[in-house]
Amino acid sequence: MFAEFGHVALIIAFGVSLLQAGVPMVGAARTDSRLMAFGDRAAIAQFVLIAASFLALTMVFIASDFSVELAAKNSHSDKPMLYKITGVWGNHEGSMMLWITMLALFGALIPIFGKALPASLRARAVAVQAMVGAGFLGFILLTSNPFLRLDPAPINGLGLNPILQDPGLAFHPPFLYLGYVGFSVAFSFSVAALIEGRVDAIWARWLRPWVLLAWSFLTIGITLGSVWAYYELGWGGWWMWDPVENVSFMPWLAGTALLHSIMVLGTRHSMASWTVLLGISTFSLSLVGTFVVRSGVLVSVHAFAVDPSRGVVILALLMASTGGALTLYALRAGQLRGREPVSPVSREGGLAMNNLLLVAATATVFLGTFYPLFIDVISASQISVGKPYFDLTFAPIMLLLIVFMGAAPMLDWQGKNRVGLKRFLQQAAIIFISVSVLSAVIGKSVSAAIALGIAAYLAYGTFAAMAKKLRVGQVPAAHSLTLLRAQPAAVWGFCLAHLGVAVFTAAATIMTVWADEEISRVKVGESIETAGYTFTLLAINSGQRENYSFLSGEITARKDGKTVILKSERRFYPVREMLTTEAGFKYGGRATIFAAIGDGDAEKGFILRAYYHPFVIWIWIGALMMALAGFVSMFDKRLRGKGGES
Amino acid sequence: MRPVFIIAAVWLSACAAFADITAEEVELRAHEVGKSLRCVVCQNQSIDESDAPLAADMRRLVRVQIADGKTNQEVIDFMRVQYGDYVLLKPPVQGNTLVLWLAPLGLVLLALGWPAISGRKRIDPQVEPLTSEEAGQLKKALKDENS
Amino acid sequence: MKPAALLPLGVFLVLTGFFAFGLTKDPTQIKTQMTNRPVPNFTLSSLEDALVVHTQDDLRGRVSLVNVFGSWCAPCAIEHPNIVEIGKQDVVRLVGVNWRDDRAAGQDWLERLGDPYDIVLFDDLSLLAIGMGVTGAPESYIVDKSGVVRYKHVGIVTPQIWRDTLLPIVNDLKKSPI
Numbered sequence: 019m020f021a022e023f024g025h026v027a028l029i030i031a032f033g034v035s036l037l038q039a040g041v042p043m044v045g046a047a048r049t050d051s052r053l054m055a056f057g058d059r060a061a062i063a064q065f066v067l068i069a070a071s072f073l074a075l076t077m078v079f080i081a082s083d084f085s086v087e088l089a090a091k092n093s094h095s096d097k098p099m100l101y102k103i104t105g106v107w108g109n110h111e112g113s114m115m116l117w118i119t120m121l122a123l124f125g126a127l128i129p130i131f132g133k134a135l136p137a138s139l140r141a142r143a144v145a146v147q148a149m150v151g152a153g154f155l156g157f158i159l160l161t162s163n164p165f166l167r168l169d170p171a172p173i174n175g176l177g178l179n180p181i182l183q184d185p186g187l188a189f190h191p192p193f194l195y196l197g198y199v200g201f202s203v204a205f206s207f208s209v210a211a212l213i214e215g216r217v218d219a220i221w222a223r224w225l226r227p228w229v230l231l232a233w234s235f236l237t238i239g240i241t242l243g244s245v246w247a248y249y250e251l252g253w254g255g256w257w258m259w260d261p262v263e264n265v266s267f268m269p270w271l272a273g274t275a276l277l278h279s280i281m282v283l284g285t286r287h288s289m290a291s292w293t294v295l296l297g298i299s300t301f302s303l304s305l306v307g308t309f310v311v312r313s314g315v316l317v318s319v320h321a322f323a324v325d326p327s328r329g330v331v332i333l334a335l336l337m338a339s340t341g342g343a344l345t346l347y348a349l350r351a352g353q354l355r356g357r358e359p360v361s362p363v364s365r366e367g368g369l370a371m372n373n374l375l376l377v378a379a380t381a382t383v384f385l386g387t388f389y390p391l392f393i394d395v396i397s398a399s400q401i402s403v404g405k406p407y408f409d410l411t412f413a414p415i416m417l418l419l420i421v422f423m424g425a426a427p428m429l430d431w432q433g434k435n436r437v438g439l440k441r442f443l444q445q446a447a448i449i450f451i452s453v454s455v456l457s458a459v460i461g462k463s464v465s466a467a468i469a470l471g472i473a474a475y476l477a478y479g480t481f482a483a484m485a486k487k488l489r490v491g492q493v494p495a496a497h498s499l500t501l502l503r504a505q506p507a508a509v510w511g512f513c514l515a516h517l518g519v520a521v522f523t524a525a526a527t528i529m530t531v532w533a534d535e536e537i538s539r540v541k542v543g544e545s546i547e548t549a550g551y552t553f554t555l556l557a558i559n560s561g562q563r564e565n566y567s568f569l570s571g572e573i574t575a576r577k578d579g580k581t582v583i584l585k586s587e588r589r590f591y592p593v594r595e596m597l598t599t600e601a602g603f604k605y606g607g608r609a610t611i612f613a614a615i616g617d618g619d620a621e622k623g624f625i626l627r628a629y630y631h632p633f634v635i636w637i638w639i640g641a642l643m644m645a646l647a648g649f650v651s652m653f654d655k656r657l658r659g660k661g662g663e664s
Numbered sequence: 665m666r667p668v669f670i671i672a673a674v675w676l677s678a679c680a681a682f683a684d685i686t687a688e689e690v691e692l693r694a695h696e697v698g699k700s701l702r703c704v705v706c707q708n709q710s711i712d713e714s715d716a717p718l719a720a721d722m723r724r725l726v727r728v729q730i731a732d733g734k735t736n737q738e739v740i741d742f743m744r745v746q747y748g749d750y751v752l753l754k755p756p757v758q759g760n761t762l763v764l765w766l767a768p769l770g771l772v773l774l775a776l777g778w779p780a781i782s783g784r785k786r787i788d789p790q791v792e793p794l795t796s797e798e799a800g801q802l803k804k805a806l807k808d809e810n811s
Numbered sequence: 812m813k814p815a816a817l818l819p820l821g822v823f824l825v826l827t828g829f830f831a832f833g834l835t836k837d838p839t840q841i842k843t844q845m846t847n848r849p850v851p852n853f854t855l856s857s858l859e860d861a862l863v864v865h866t867q868d869d870l871r872g873r874v875s876l877v878n879v880f881g882s883w884c885a886p887c888a889i890e891h892p893n894i895v896e897i898g899k900q901d902v903v904r905l906v907g908v909n910w911r912d913d914r915a916a917g918q919d920w921l922e923r924l925g926d927p928y929d930i931v932l933f934d935d936l937s938l939l940a941i942g943m944g945v946t947g948a949p950e951s952y953i954v955d956k957s958g959v960v961r962y963k964h965v966g967i968v969t970p971q972i973w974r975d976t977l978l979p980i981v982n983d984l985k986k987s988p989i
Binding site for chain 3: 705721722724725743746748
């Protein structure tokens with residue numbers, strides 16, 4: 019029953035989206051307010067229909083209705099309820115449903131929160147949102163219908179991929195998609211602005227919270243993915259520069275550029291066509307991500323549901339949406355108003371540099387990710403591009419970016435007031451040099467010392483910019499405190515985000531230089547040593563659980579008289595012929611240690627991998643600080659309404 | 665002649681060092697080499713990280729060759745002969761990777777050169793402030809704004 | 812319209828062109844580097860007898876079909892009857908490489924399924940396999956009279972592949988003097 023209901027709702031939603039894509043557009047061209055208002059209602063109706071359809075699919079999974087092929091393939095009646103529900107999006111069809119539900123959600127939020135926007139702009143944005151939606155709805159209905167029935171229905175389902183039965187991964191896609199799809203709002207408004215032939219401060223200021231929202235969710239999504247890969251794959255990589263990771267990272271980089279350039283547009287009326295181009299590019303990179311993950315054009319650890327024929331359809335959707343938007347851009351970009359010149363030594367100058375370097379970084383990741391494909395297409399050779407390439411290219415660009423990041427907030431808009439800049443730069447240089455020299459002496463790597471110095475410099479620059487805003491030292495402390503309370507949310511957001519980058523950079527650097535590991539074959543009772551820890555293999559057990567057989571190892575890690583027990587398991591799932599390794603972790607603020615056992619037998623011994631990872635959790639804390647900062651900044655308007663600013 | 669002697673001396677001492685290479689050094693260098701070699705049967709992992717049996721054998725071969733006194737580069741070159749450029753996680757700088765290696769550098773230089781370029785181009789800044797109608801709209805949209 | 816405004820569209824179109832072509836390729840398929848290169852030097856024992864030693868020289872003088880297999884490899888068991896069939900035709904020297912296996916398990920496997928090979932090399936540590944650029948089993952190489960690899964086939968050798976692809980190459984190589 020649910021399946022038919024969901025299917026019908028989806029078909030109606032497709033019809034509504036077609037109307038929504040056309041009617042408001044005509045209305046805006048004719049300035050017919052009734053036709054434009056239709057778009058608002060259609061957007062909400064479309065969301066209600068798609069949400070109902072998604073709910074119906076969820077009910078199919080909850081009820082374990084295996085007469086529906088998707089549930090039969092991906093669910094199992096014995097599975098815990100949580101994983102029955104998250105199993106809805108643990109496969110291609112269901113995840114497309116999640117994607118389209120979120121797209122419709124954002125589409126519905128435009129009329130709800132955009133009442134104050136010019137009617138024609140809103141109508142056009144809603145229509146563009148529907149065009150993208152119609153494309154994906156058509157794709158789902160024609161090639162990836164999740165509601166197909168199976169006859170005869172199997173007695174039970176085939177279960178979820180064991181590697182996906184994990185809280186980290188269950189909640190990684192929804193956040194990632196909220197980010198990916200959230201950027202569709204920026205896309206729709208960019209295209210709408212091109213059709214209108216104008217962008218202005220209203221456009222920029224209205225759009226910024228939506229960019230922040232999408233960006234923050236994407237940050238959380240990427241972070242969850244990184245945490246998951248770290249503990250699930252069991253060899254301690256928190257970022258592998260894998261194609262699937264890279265394609266989620268590129269919209270993040272472009273989105274970071276966008277949320278800064280939109281600030282310049284909203285305040286200084288500069289960088290208008292650039293911002294629109296970024297709005298288009300960010301969402302397009304999200305679409306590229308969808309294309310890569312589902313088409314299998316690149317080899318990845320994470321790719322799932324790979325199918326080149328789906329790739330063709332997604333590529334066609336990409337061609338239509340991005341190709342259309344960029345054609346429009348080519349025709350209309352010249353008309354976009356707001357061309358105040360940007361002076362290099364000013365806050366907008368710093369932000370422009372931030373944008374250029376972020377675009378250079380995005381292009382580098384893009385090039386590294388797709389270069390093997392280019393080479394494969396144009397010649398008979400095959401190459402690989404891995405971590406060493408990105409360490410040599412991407413990392414220096416980001417460090418250079420941080421150099422500008424530390425100083426730009428000290429500058430005023432238009433570079434009016436440069437008092438104190440010289441003193442700041444002197445102090446910053448001292449901080450940088452002393453931290454670098456100190457780390458170079460303690461550590462063993464010059465580049466790592468520079469990176470740590472730069473992280474310290476960024477933290478200092480962020481605090482200095484805050485101090486400048488509070489006029490510390492110029493006015494009595496009490497007044498500074500009043501100023502502190504009066505700071506708008508965006509300033510808090512800025513402070514938190516930039517400190518997050520500093521924390522992240524420092525932690526990532528420490529991890530690359532001071533992490534240690536040891537792999538050896540040991541028998542029960544034997545030990546290996548890593549970074550002062552003694553890892554002893556205490557016991558090995560093997561056995562059988564519900565749907566897998568296991569080999570588990572109990573390992574003690576001892577240092578300075580303190581002992582922790584780590585449990586590692588190798589599991590074999592016969593149904594899927596899948597072998598997974600569960601490492602035993604002990605997380606800590608200063609260091610995380612973990613151990614994993616590999617194959618072996620009692621006679622020869624077992625492979626034991628022991629890892630010491632200093633400060634690794636700060637990588638994710640830094641990233642989550644950035645995400646939190648995005649949410650804080652979103653509430654800027656309301657806070658400013660209450661607190662009076664000087 | 666002098667530089668040649670120095671190079672020869674350094675080279676010879678390096679070889680001498682390899683002859684009685686300690687197990688620890690082998691281990692350390694095997695990790696270094698392992699991190700730069702792609703596990704050819706896996707999906708995008710280095711042999712150092714992979715659980716695959718072939719990766720384990722490749723790791724062993726790397727250790728054997730290092731213990732035999734081969735340099736890191738020689739070991740990497742050996743693997744490259746068998747599996748091609750595909751096995752190198754760090755692509756070699758050569759004809760078909762010039763774009764890959766030079767583009768990031770070019771983009772950064774372009775970015776850094778931007779102030780100079782844009783400074784010259786913009787001769788007539790067109791400042792178009794908001795019209796009063798637009799200012800009204802902005803006010804209505806955002807209630808209270810100043811920053 | 813400014814020409815610069817066309818740039819993003821141009822870049823995008825080039826990229827989609829690459830993506831479209833990329834869809835027609837299989838990135839997991841690694842091309843062999845071994846074609847037209849001699850089999851690397853090796854010293855491996857025979858599967859049947861650990862004391863019998865073979866080297867690269869044993870691959871000379873006749874055209875050989877080198878077949879990589881293991882008792883752990885399910886597709887190899889599917890392929891094996893075809894190899895047995897090829898052995899009966901006696902048109903090529905059959906060299907088995909028992910890869911990453913346990914000696915007893917490998918012997919047992921051949922006993923059960925039949926041993927069509929003239930020589931079976933025991934390569935438990937992937938010494939020859941890595942030297943030949945093996946990425947999985949089964950894989951088959953055609954080696955000419957001078958010990959140079961001429962062709963590599965990844966996956967199961969089906970009767971059709973043998974008849975249409977491998978046998979013609981073998982016959983060509985047999986005609987050539989070296």
